Amino acid sequence: MIDPTDPGFWPGLFQVLLVGTGETLYMVGVALLLTVLIGLPLGIVLVGTERGGLFEAPFGSIWFGHIVNRVLEFIVNLGRSVPFIILMVALIPFTRLVVGTFIGSTAAIVPLTIVAIPFFARMVEIAIKEVDAGLIEAAESLGATRWQIVAKVLVPESLSTLILGLSTTVTSIINFSAMVGTVAGGGLGSVAVLYGYQRYSTIHMVAVIILIFVIVMILQGLATGLARRFSHRGRPAGTRASVPTAI
Amino acid sequence: MISVKHVSKTFGSGASATTALHDVSLEVARGEIFGVIGQSGAGKSTLIRAINLLERPSAGTVTVDGDELTQLSPDRLRLARRKIGMVFQHFNLLAGRTAQGNVELGLEIIGVGGADRRRRSLEILDLVGLADKAGAYPAELSGGQKQRVGIARALAGNPKILLSDEATSALDPETTRSILDLVKTINVQLGLTVLLITHEMDVVKRVCDSAAMLENGRILEQGSIVSLISTPGSRLAHELFPLGAVPPHAGNTVIEITFSGGSADRPVIAQLARNYGLDVSILGAAVETIGGKQAGRTRLELPGSPVANAAPINDLRGQGLLVEIVGAAAQVEEARA
Structure with a gap:
């Protein structure tokens, strides 16, 4: 039992929250970076290898494109359907192989990234599919290569939707990072479990909730602002719906 | 190209x-x-x-x-x-x-x-x-x-x-x-x-x-466009110069004259009335400037059957105009030709 009247309580709480927040931001930040690096190309390939897509026939083979599409679909569906708590435990041998241990914030990055990649890849898929096929046609008529179409049309034109998808992804990484805390992953999740749950400190619990809420709100606000900045759809007069706010 | x-x-x-x-x-x-x-x-x-x-x-x-x-x-x-x-x-x-x-x-x-x-x-x-x-x-x-x-x-x-x-x-x-x-x-x-x-x-x-x-x-x-206009029966020419539905014209002859280039400037209808003493009625006309030149189609009604009007029609054709006889009367025209 922790005693809030103890003179060491508040400095201790501050210290614990500071470390926890730092660990959370570290886990989430690195996981997010890896997620974008892997999930963005994955999402693009996922859309592209569909029938009639940009990469329908990689290396001139429709058959190969179809196989790639099926395999990626399967992996993404698998990653999306396994509950995180199970995935996290099931990944322990893999995490140990990659990081050398399965305890601590660095180790937690592995399951966080692996759960977030399929999630973000779906977001990318949705965003890319929203791009008007006419724009791809226009770029093709100008003699663009497939990669030019990706870099100059697909990604820039879906940027605001991608940013909102990223903000949804980061929110769920934060969510999962707290779950990692329950199995010695560190971060604010650990603080909530070790102090709030196991030692009955309501103050710790409330502080963690407020901190996570603030982090999510800041990221959300940032994403919405950026999305608006990159959307030039002409809000009042445009016939297209304004950018939807991700939750 | x-x-x-x-x-x-x-x-x-x-x-x-x-x-x-x-x-x-x-x-x-x-x-x-x-x-x-x-x-x-x-x-x-x-x-x-x-x-x-x-x-x-x-x-x-x-x-x-x-x-x-x-x-x-x-x-x-x-x-x-x-x-x-x-x-x-x-x-x-x-x-x-x-x-x-x-x-x-x-x-x-x-x-x-x-x-x-x-x-x-x-x-x-x-x-x-x-x-x-x-x-x-x-x-x-x-x-x-x-x-x-x-x-x-x-x-x-x-x-x-x-x-x-x-x-x-x-x-x-x-x-x-x-x-x-x-x-x-x-x-x-x-x-x-x-x-x-x-x-x-x-x-x-x-x-x-x-x-x-x-x-x-x-x-x-x-x-x-110029050659299409002077092609008999051209759908494009007809749609370029829409004249609407042909009214009933029992006993009379309805012809459509397509003008293009220089022929558009000549007083064709006046000549027709003067030279043959015909009471020409204009049923419709469409004139456009295409490629900087006047072109158009006029629908005229002439009294009498196509056979009776053979002379004026041939005269028009002799001037290089495209003349089409409209409707059932066209069959008579074909029989005669």
Whole structure:
């Protein structure tokens, strides 16, 4: 039992929250970076290898494109359907192989990234599919290569939707990072479990909730602002719906 | 400049297959504006997409400026496409780029670097009359302005051919005229060959040197407007100069005279009345300026049967006019001939 009247309580709480927040931001930040690096190309390939897509026939083979599409679909569906708590435990041998241990914030990055990649890849898929096929046609008529179409049309034109998808992804990484805390992953999740749950400190619990809420709100606000900045759809007069706010 | 030979296009396979183009052949001469007119669903879009192989024909060949596109490797085809600019009905501009940015896209793709790219894009925007809108995003532009950006983008890489896919169909009549005038201007100034598709006869009237009529994936007729006008029974000529339904004319003869070039200036009807003492009634007339020349069709009613009017009709024909006898009476004409 922790005693809030103890003179060491508040400095201790501050210290614990500071470390926890730092660990959370570290886990989430690195996981997010890896997620974008892997999930963005994955999402693009996922859309592209569909029938009639940009990469329908990689290396001139429709058959190969179809196989790639099926395999990626399967992996993404698998990653999306396994509950995180199970995935996290099931990944322990893999995490140990990659990081050398399965305890601590660095180790937690592995399951966080692996759960977030399929999630973000779906977001990318949705965003890319929203791009008007006419724009791809226009770029093709100008003699663009497939990669030019990706870099100059697909990604820039879906940027605001991608940013909102990223903000949804980061929110769920934060969510999962707290779950990692329950199995010695560190971060604010650990603080909530070790102090709030196991030692009955309501103050710790409330502080963690407020901190996570603030982090999510800041990221959300940032994403919405950026999305608006990159959307030039002409809000009042445009016939297209304004950018939807991700939750 | 553009030669389409025996092109067919079938979508899907088996029982669900639909054929959009049946053995289509077209010849577009260098420097002309060629219009393909047809109803929606006639296969116009498929046809124009087959020219730059956005839609690969199921059969037949497409040759543009000496390159047989249907034979080229994907890399060579990309290079060939740079000679063919294309504008679209819905503009297809990148929403995230300014007018200038959209024009620069075409230059980026062909690898034109920094300063050159900016200079060239501004030059082209100036040509299409949008120099002052270089920094505007598409959402801030009107339809006509967007299409000007689309044209500028298509022109940036100095193409030899411009394909126009219903470029004016989403625009109001006044804007349509200004865009068509712009197309005509660049056709003349840059010597660009233009192939446009449209469902509006006005577009053909206003800018086209030649035209083809597409129906159910088949070309019904094609040729220069002047030659089409003087072709008896030409559907295109009839639609260029619509005279409406033929009224009942029992006992009398209804003829349609097509004028083109110099014959339009002569007082044909007055001469007819004077020389033959006929009470000529004018049932309808349509006159247009096509390619800078007067052309038109007049529907006249002459008293008496076609046989009785053989002399005046032959006289008109002798003057080089295209005279068609309308309705049931035409059979009499044929029997006589």
